[in-house]
Amino acid sequence: MLTLHDIRVWDTEERIDVVIPQVDEARLLRENGAQISGDIDASSMTIAPGFADPHVHFRDPGQTYKESMVSGAKAAASGGYTNVLIMPNTLLAIDGEDAVDGEPGAQEVLSSGCRTSLEYLQRYEDIHGVQLPVQYALSVCASKGREGKEASDPARWQHEIPGHDDESKTSWQREHPVVAISDDGSAVTPDTLEETLRNAQATGLCLIEHCEHHDTGAVNDGPIARQLGVPGIPADTELAIVERDIDAARRTGVHIHFQHVSTALAFDAIRSAKAEGLPVTCETAPHYLALCDEDLLRYGTMAKMNPPLRSAADRQATIAAVADGTVDMLATDHAPHTDEEKARGFVDAPNGIIGLECAYGVCHKVLVEGGYIDEQRLIELMSVAPSRLVGHRPTDVAALLNTSSSCATKRVLDLAAVEHPDQVNLVILDTTRRWTVDPERFHSAARNTPFAGWEVTGLPLATIIGSSLVFSRLDAAV
Template identity: 30%
Template sequence: MASSSSLLIEGGRVIDPSQGIDRITNVLIENGRVAAFDAMATGDVRTVDAQGKIVAPGLIDMHVHLREPGREEDETILTGASAAIAGGFTSIACIPNTEPPIDTQATVEFIQHLASRADQCNVYVVACVSKNREGKELAEIGQLVQAGAVAFSDDGAPVYDAELMRRALEYCQMFDKPILNHAEVRELTQGGVMHEGLVSMVLGLPGMPASAEDVMTARDIALADATGGRVHMMHVSTSGSIDLIRRAKGRGVRVTTEVCPHHFTLSDECLRSFDSNFKMSPPLRGQSHVEACIAGLVDGTIDVICTDHAPHAREKKMRELDQAPFGIVGLETALGLVVTQLIEPGHLDWPQAIAKMTINPARILGIPKGTLAIGADADITIIDPNVAWTVDPAKSRSKSTNTPFGGWKLRGRADTVIVGGRIKYQADGADQPSRQPVRAR
């Protein structure tokens, strides 16, 4: 594969919300960076035909569980990063609920090392708020920042102790890092497997009420307000918490949030199948919550679309609903779901959707990505907005296939994915077949 030199992307609709660009033009890449717009082909430059396609800053997924170290039967850094590339993501942030959790410099560097060896997309590390994710003592946040951690989270578990959360928000301010929190009051969700509502009542399944998310979201907003710290509410799923965030933003609280495709696409009715691929946390909610997620995306309350990619080996998901783990894979279906569920029905236009997958997460994480500014790293996702395709879990690059979207017909997917000026993925297979992931060790 050509390592650098020049690449000219010709004739695409270039959408870069970071600069307010939305026009048909050519993009020239030189030495791994964005060099110029409106450039013309010269003699020896390699060209990529993007006519009829969308040329966007490389997509960013700020919520990915790569499972390595510790749960390599579910996913590895290599397979996860490879799935990310196929899904159109040039940068991902991995969440620290690994085994051991990412709470030391050494673990951060281990992940960076494996990500570099995998040589797929950029992998940013979210590190633990608390040592061993126990919610008792702060992790060595300053050292983790020095190692390269971009944000802090105990995801999977909420930061439960309000005093610890307050201290973390205060402490992270000197590094200008956000706390990403999973809002869930556990006393209210104990034993729950799905959203508490009419469907859980009929199915006799223990419910997880929306109020469990709302109560902790309210707490975190109050603490962010009091401390001036930055809090990012992960995978928001309820109308109540979205409304709390909307109002908090209105009065200037430093709160941001994200939503996953399954929460703006599916409702708790899906659980009638008792299929564990519909079991995630937070759970699929009632239809009014699904509509609230879409409304939050439309009015800008929800800054980011992320996947919460949560691979689980098949044998784990084949258990009874209460034994099966929470979560689904999402890297390879996210873009198609955004196009099919948000753009095609007219909820979002392309620049709005792309902003929530590029510059918005880049700003929250404070990473120099998500833009096609001249001189920026040439991370570019060329999207075919019209291609219709069927989700086939068997073709997934992820090591796990726990998706509820198998067989779904979607529109729109990544056509060509460029990282640092190098073509890492082409949908037609024209990229060299170093794509077939092999175990890194």
């Protein structure tokens, strides 16, 4: 049993003691002999609902040399995440179609006794005899094979949606459901858009849209691209998809969630759509808040991503969109690649960086220390809003204490005594801890980040899933 004394509740400022009755030994990830039992002075710590990331790539099946479900889950737990949404650009793609022997990634799926990559990921823990230290849901492809030619067939995956004949489902179907439609990595194509919208309407799922399309270019179009001698990507490649899909939301009423928005033009369009009352939401990522295309000169391909890092003015517009509420949530777009792949140069290197293990520190440094938002708003962006998008109810600490206001006397929250302990997912934070990002200490299998060596503030110290401790760096040397 672990007791945290005098910890601050994130949204009420109340000081309480928290009793964590048990450690989930099967899932536990422990850093540097971190404390997992006894009493800890937690007066410098904050308790909050666990972070949720609506946008991760775990490369499993098909590219586990970059990241597996196991290494990705460990990275998530280390970053304070209790829930993640896995994007469908795996090999095989998550489209519900049967694997065909000889296709990339098919052997992993078929040799496990599964027919589809969807089934493989839902049954992953049973197949591999592991319990992952993060809860996860799945996004299904908008198009078959993510090829953009033919919309995916709901008959192949709609039975995996929450509420669809839940009583007949196995535990792994209930625990790892389909909660969204996306062709992330690519925007939904004109050829498949209308049918994808009909599929979203019929199933009640959100369309999560990679709101950017370009056929050429590698970095943001502008002076930096010219200095590097690399073809550029204009900012309006993002605006074109955003405007198209806002019109789709207006016509159909489908909830469309825009991923990794990065330009002032797109934020203006989304801001107007929200003012109109349309069902649109959006996210941005830590790298668009912390970096701009000028940083390509310093970090090289470790800062190459899609959409690309934009201008310094777009970076400031992104921060402003967080501050004024246009941005609903923050997502990492955790995208693992090998060092060899990233060494291919700007034209040939793959897009993306990893982000789960330093997202809180980077965002805290830029947004909270920068004076744009407060601690409470950052937790709303990283926990409350994304949890709801991926179909989870964020744990309400104040409700567990049966109050929504501050109390004059400290009380004890015993996680063994709550009504539904299996639904309690929490993160313990040190909001003032200064630390240096060191990718060599990451739990991810990948190291592709531009934030190596950054000094940031704010560190997740422990992650709790189902009232049990699954990750701890409490008292560990950082």
